[in-house]
Amino acid sequence: MPSVQGDRTAGEGSTEIRAPDFSLRQLSYFVAVARHQSLHKAADALHVSAPAVSAAIAHLEATLNVQLFQRRHARGLVLTEAGSAFAVECRNLLQQAWELGSGRLMDHHEIQGHVHLACLFSFAPFVIPPLMRQFADRFSKARMFWHEGHHEYLLEGLQTGAFDLALMYDFEVPSGIECIVLRPAPLQVVLPAGHPLLRRSKLTVRELATEPLILLDLPRTRNYMLSAFSADGVAPRIAHRVYSMTMLLGLVANGHGFSLLNFCPPNTHSRELESTLRTPNLVLAHSHRYRFTRAAAAVVEIVTTLVDDLAFTAS
Known part of the structure; x- marks a missing residue:
């Protein structure tokens, strides 16, 4: 008599993997809302x-049977603890699904999908445009x-999964964020043309103590720049606080003071700063929680390659 064990097993409860009661499309909607913290912004981005x-x-x-978002008037939709954990799994699953489709339906050497790169606004204009062209080609x-923004904005985006990669400096990087080191980025003193201190090849904060400082007053950046003075027991003379590179460079160029930067754009004048601070590195940072895709690689x-060819020190 033939065995019916297989039929009984199937009837009692199949061990086959069944599709869940939600779709990849619904997961993509959820991930979009988590990224934008807004239903309407997510809908616009998805064209639905x-x-x-x-x-x-x-x-x-x-x-x-879980609450994924908290509705807050000031910040919109904010992920709950359970929602945050679910967003990590959904994002990784969606990236894996894209790669599965790419490998099955196309030449396995061809890269499909998408990648979100964030960059510090100070050097984004010199990296993003050529990167876009080369990547598209x-x-x-x-x-x-x-995306572009300040240091705090980039770190938050990495932790929430809004960004796959962030081009930034490796100071005050929290645990869970991994960094691919690209090159060192020592602090430099940015001075107006013709300033007497440009005759020196290197400068110290003590030599700058009486000079008016134009401070880039952004989260983390502000504290980092000021620590260059406090580390050597010097109090800077802050003349202006600015919130953009354009204003900073404009004030310096017109003789209103000096500033400190790790990257000096072309047509500026700078000298290396001798400091006891650790020299930061320019890095590509990513969260270990999220799948590192072929597009990200x-x-x-x-x-x-672009960063290797980028001049970080001005004349």
């Missing part, structure tokens, strides 16, 4: 209606999205 995104989030919360089936390859 806001009610469709709202319905997807409601379905996921009902299916999982080499990887026509992939898309790269760029392609960006790393191009950025490494």
Whole structure:
């Protein structure tokens, strides 16, 4: 008599993997809302209606029996602790699905999918435009999205999964963020043309103590710049606090003071600062929680070459 064990097993509870009660599309909607912290912004980015995104989030919360977002008037939709953990899994799953499709349907050497790169605003204009051109020329089936901002903004985006990579300096990097070191970026003194201190090849903070300082007053950047003085027991004479590179360079160029930067754009005048501070590195940072995709690896390859050719020290 033939065995019916297989039929009984199937009837009692199949061991086959079944699809869950939600779709990849609904997961993509959820990840978009987590990225933008707004239903309407996510809908605009996805080119769908806001009610469709709202319905997807409601379905996921009902299916999982968990609250994924807290609704806050000031900040919009903020991930709960459970939502944050779920966002990590969803993002990795979606990236894996993209790579699965790329490997099965196309030449396995061709890169598909998308990558979000964030860059410090100080040198974004010198890296992002050539990177976009090279990436589009080499990887026509992939898309790269760029973002620029200050140090705090980049770190927050890496931790929430909004950014795959961030081109930044490696100071005050929290645990969980991994860094690919590209090159050292020592502090430099930016001075107006013709300033007497430009006759020196190197400067110390003590020589700058009586000079008016133009401080780039941004989160973390501010504290880092001021620590260059406090480390040597010197109090700087802050003349201006600015929030953009354009204003900083404009004030310096017109003789209103000096500033400190790790990257000096072309047509500026700088000298190396002798300091007891650790010299930071320019790095490509990423979170270890999120899947490192082939598209991200392609960006790393191009950025490494671009940064090698970028002059960090002005004349």
